[in-house]
Amino acid sequence: xxxxxxxxxxxxxxxxxxxxxxxxxxxxxxxxxxxxxxxxxxxxxxxxxxxxxxxxxxxxxxxxxxxxxxxxxxxxxxxxxxxxxxxxxxxxxxxxxxxxxxxxxxxxxxxxxxxxxxxxxxxxxxxxxxxxxxxxxxxxxxxxxxxxxxxxxxxxxxxxxxxxxxxxxxxxxxxxxxxxxxxxxxxxxxxxxxxxxxxxxxxxxxxxxxxxxxxxxxxxxxxxxxxxxxxxxxxxxxxxxxxxxxxxxxxxxxxxxxxxxxxxxxxxxxxxxxxxxxxxxxxxxxxxxxxxxxxxxxxxxxxxxxxxxxxxxx
Amino acid sequence: xxxxxxxxxxxxxxxxxxxxxxxxxxxxxxxxxxxxxxxxxxxxxxxxxxxxxxxxxxxxxxxxxxxxxxxxxxxxxxxxxxxxxxxxxxxxxxxxxxxxxxxxxxxxxxxxxxxxxxxxxxxxxxxxxxxxxxxxxxxxxxxxxxxxxxxxxxxxxxxxxxxxxxxxxxxxxxxxxxxxxxxxxxxxxxxxxxxxxxxxxxxxxxxxxxxxxxxxxxxxxxxxxxxxxxxxxxxxxxxxxxxxxxxxx
Ligand SMILES: Cc1cc2nc3c(=O)[nH]c(=O)nc-3n(C[C@H](O)[C@H](O)[C@H](O)COP(=O)(O)OP(=O)(O)OC[C@H]3O[C@@H](n4cnc5c(N)ncnc54)[C@H](O)[C@@H]3O)c2cc1C
Numbered sequence: 022x023x024x025x026x027x028x029x030x031x032x033x034x035x036x037x038x039x040x041x042x043x044x045x046x047x048x049x050x051x052x053x054x055x056x057x058x059x060x061x062x063x064x065x066x067x068x069x070x071x072x073x074x075x076x077x078x079x080x081x082x083x084x085x086x087x088x089x090x091x092x093x094x095x096x097x098x099x100x101x102x103x104x105x106x107x108x109x110x111x112x113x114x115x116x117x118x119x120x121x122x123x124x125x126x127x128x129x130x131x132x133x134x135x136x137x138x139x140x141x142x143x144x145x146x147x148x149x150x151x152x153x154x155x156x157x158x159x160x161x162x163x164x165x166x167x168x169x170x171x172x173x174x175x176x177x178x179x180x181x182x183x184x185x186x187x188x189x190x191x192x193x194x195x196x197x198x199x200x201x202x203x204x205x206x207x208x209x210x211x212x213x214x215x216x217x218x219x220x221x222x223x224x225x226x227x228x229x230x231x232x233x234x235x236x237x238x239x240x241x242x243x244x245x246x247x248x249x250x251x252x253x254x255x256x257x258x259x260x261x262x263x264x265x266x267x268x269x270x271x272x273x274x275x276x277x278x279x280x281x282x283x284x285x286x287x288x289x290x291x292x293x294x295x296x297x298x299x300x301x302x303x304x305x306x307x308x309x310x311x312x313x314x315x316x317x318x319x320x321x322x323x324x325x326x327x328x329x330x331x332x333x334x335x
Numbered sequence: 336x337x338x339x340x341x342x343x344x345x346x347x348x349x350x351x352x353x354x355x356x357x358x359x360x361x362x363x364x365x366x367x368x369x370x371x372x373x374x375x376x377x378x379x380x381x382x383x384x385x386x387x388x389x390x391x392x393x394x395x396x397x398x399x400x401x402x403x404x405x406x407x408x409x410x411x412x413x414x415x416x417x418x419x420x421x422x423x424x425x426x427x428x429x430x431x432x433x434x435x436x437x438x439x440x441x442x443x444x445x446x447x448x449x450x451x452x453x454x455x456x457x458x459x460x461x462x463x464x465x466x467x468x469x470x471x472x473x474x475x476x477x478x479x480x481x482x483x484x485x486x487x488x489x490x491x492x493x494x495x496x497x498x499x500x501x502x503x504x505x506x507x508x509x510x511x512x513x514x515x516x517x518x519x520x521x522x523x524x525x526x527x528x529x530x531x532x533x534x535x536x537x538x539x540x541x542x543x544x545x546x547x548x549x550x551x552x553x554x555x556x557x558x559x560x561x562x563x564x565x566x567x568x569x570x571x572x573x574x575x576x577x578x579x580x581x582x583x584x
Contacts, residue, residue: 032497092502093465094474116495120477123430123462127469132431132550135460145554150458151353155362158554165550199508200474203490203501216496220583244584252514262480262494262515268459269374269514271496277583287352294559298581300574315565318574328571333584 023053023143026107028100029071030117033061033089036070038217039113039171041178046171047111048076048179049140056081057185058103060096062089064189072185080185083192090202091117097124098194104129104166108143114170114272115216126168134159134169136272148172152268153291173216174274174295215264218247220277221296223266226253227282227304227322234259236326237281243333249273251283267292282322285310302326336391336484336506339382340444342437342451342463343396343411343419344372345404349456359555371407374452376414378512380519381482382450383415390484393417395444399436401425405535412530413522419533424540426547430462437463438470439543446507448489453478453511464511474504477511 025047030037040057047055056079057071064082072080081103087095100121104110110125112118114136126133139147144161146169161167215221222244224237234254241248250260252267266273268288274295281302283289290313293299301314304321311317318325347353348368356363371379382394396411396419398404408419422436441449454461461477468475476482480499481492484506493500494513540547568574578584 093477094468097469116478116493119461120465120475123465124469124475126462127431127434127466132429133460133462133466134551135458135462149559150556151347151362152456152459153559154353155355155556156559157556160552160554162550162552197472197474199505201503203503205495205497205500207497256515261498263496263498268456269454277578288349294562298583299562299565300578311565311567313562313565315562316574316577317565317567318569318571319567325571329574332571332575 023050023109024107025050025053025055025109025111026104027055027057028110028112028118028121029057029059029067030091030113030115031059031061031067033063034066036067037113037115038178039115039173040071041074042173042176043111043113043171044074044076044179045176046137046140047109050109050143053143054078056107058083058100060088060099062086068187072187073181073183074179075182076179077183077185080187082187082189084189087196091121092200092202093120093124094197094200096121097128098196099192100125101128102192102194103190107166109167109169112170114172118170122168122170129166129168131165131168132161134161134167136172137169138172138175149291152287153294154287172272174272213245213247215247215249216271216273219275220244220246221249221273221275222246222279222281223249223251223283224254224260224281225251225283226257228254228259231259240279240326240330243330246277246279251289280310280314281326283310284308285313336447338393338395338444338446339385339391340441340446340449341375341379341382341394341396341411341416342449343375343379343398343407344452344455345369345398345400345407346372346455346457349373355556355558359557361553361556369403369406371410372452372455374454374456374512374514376519377514377516378450378452379411379414379416380517381512384517385484391447395420395446397422397437397440399424399428399433399540405537408535409530410522412533412535413526414520415526417533419535421535421537422540422543423537424547428547429549429551430460431466431550432545432547433463434466434470435545436540436543437467439545441467441471448507449509451509451511453513464509468509471509474508475511476502476504476508478513479510480513480515482510482516
């Protein structure tokens with residue numbers, strides 16, 4: 022039987038939705054038993070949220086001041102030790118998971134499957150390569166542990182209804198002191214979260230300035246949407262880095278994605294391929310974004326956006 | 336600091352639209368433009384800047400790949416690397432293998448810093464840096480967008496999902512470069528000429544006692560599901576009514 026260990030992602034208070042998506046992926050492994058591990062300074066609240074997810078059988082907590090921040094160098098030896106009783110170890114394909122899981126895999130001396138997007142069997146998974154332009158099916162050796170990050174955009178979040186057992190464990194592993202957390206500057210949290218929002222409005226280079234980028238925030242507000250940006254818009258300083266969507270930014274799957282003044286480079290498109298409805302607004306009718314758009318409108322964003330906001334208010 | 340090692344991977348150029356082979360065996364690469372992985376260029380640029388600030392004395396570029404990867408190493412030398420090492424293998428290798436090879440080179444060269452790209456744009460794995468750090472039992476700083484050397488430590492700003500995280504690490508360490516760490520320089524013609532004279536050592540992967548055999552078996556490669564064709568609307572009113580019909584506005 023497969024025993025799947027999922028490393029919870031959280032900010033000390035709230036369980037990240039990415040973990041609930043990992044649970045859905047893990048449940049697709051037939052006959053698998055899902056355990057969520059919470060490493061934290063005070064795991065209580067996060068563990069309770071994980072235990073309430075449908076499909077989670079057990080939650081294990083590893084408490085300690087050293088686990089206050091998700092430092093890969095500190096977490097990896099603990100995860101590797103905890104992994105002993107499991108066949109699979111999963112983390113989310115977030116920056117935290119991408120930092121941690123390869124370090125875990127190397128400690129366990131196994132290869133890693135990055136961005137698992139479909140489960141074909143307990144040891145067989147699909148993953149995207151070449152910015153999503155080639156999908157590869159990989160088979161891991163059944164005799165070894167499977168370490169994978171889960172492409173969160175490919176799986177719905179597991180819902181409530183679970184009642185997992187809770188167990189605190191202590192791990193006697195030497196921890197390095199060579200890596201120290203200093204600070205994190207988080208974006209204001211009064212806006213919907215880009216990674217999990219149902220609607221996203223994104224702006225590109227065409228916005229031209231940080232001031233003009235407010236047009237994107239304003240439309241997003243009207244739609245109750247999160248804000249995203251192309252790399253060009255982030256590089257130019259119109260939007261902060263955590264809003265970048267694409268191959269090297271966030272991969273998202275909202276119900277609605279509105280791309281404004283974004284050309285549709287493959288590196289951008291790979292981040293939005295799973296969106297239910299894509300709307301593109303661009304003055305160039307030949308822009309590649311229109312090849313993937315469900316609804317396209319050719320025109321100047323600076324005339325369209327004010328009109329659109331007015332129309333939406335009616 | 337003495338030495339910085341930089342990983343340089345030969346990949347299909349980022350402007351190429353790759354085609355999946357009809358037999359499902361992979362991606363067509365014959366006659367396709369190959370380049371240095373863009374993130375590795377950023378990694379190299381950062382190493383060169385550290386050296387130019389007088390904080391390191393040598394930058395060594397390392398590639399693992401086919402004979403032709405010498406072209407990418409020549410580019411690295413033209414950008415300013417002092418010398419290069421090619422670990423030759425005709426087989427595509429997994430990140431864990433790459434990490435083992437880099438560890439073998441690290442053991443020989445004893446660098447104070449290893450900088451790699453945060454991911455390669457072909458397999459998009461983003462594993463090699465952290466795997467090397469694990470095997471080497473040294474700190475890692477992935478997705479680095481700012482780097483400051485302070486004697487035996489480095490202060491790193493990382494691009495994370497929440498925003499920007501700052502960590503402090505002891506050296507030696509492994510750093511993986513993100514897009515906004517710097518803008519790589521352009522190579523000038525005289526630099527290309529000069530690069531031809533710089534040392535480039537070639538050794539066989541097998542000579543390191545490391546197997547190229549992948550741990551994960553590729554079963555097949557296929558093209559992604561295309562999205563269904565959309566419609567063009569003529570004005571804002573049409574757009575809003577289409578959105579309302581779909582319950583999206
Ligand atoms: C290694 C690597 C990784 C990358 N990763 C990412 C990534 O993760 N995410 C990402 O987005 N990009 C990424 N890129 C960059 C990508 O290749 C493109 O350069 C980028 O997406 C372009 O951003 P853009 O569409 O905003 O700008 P542009 O390509 O310049 O497009 C601007 C668009 O705006 C339109 N426009 C101009 N004025 C107006 C107007 N007044 N009204 C309406 N439309 C207008 C133009 O017609 C054009 O289509 C990456 C590149 C590399 C090499």
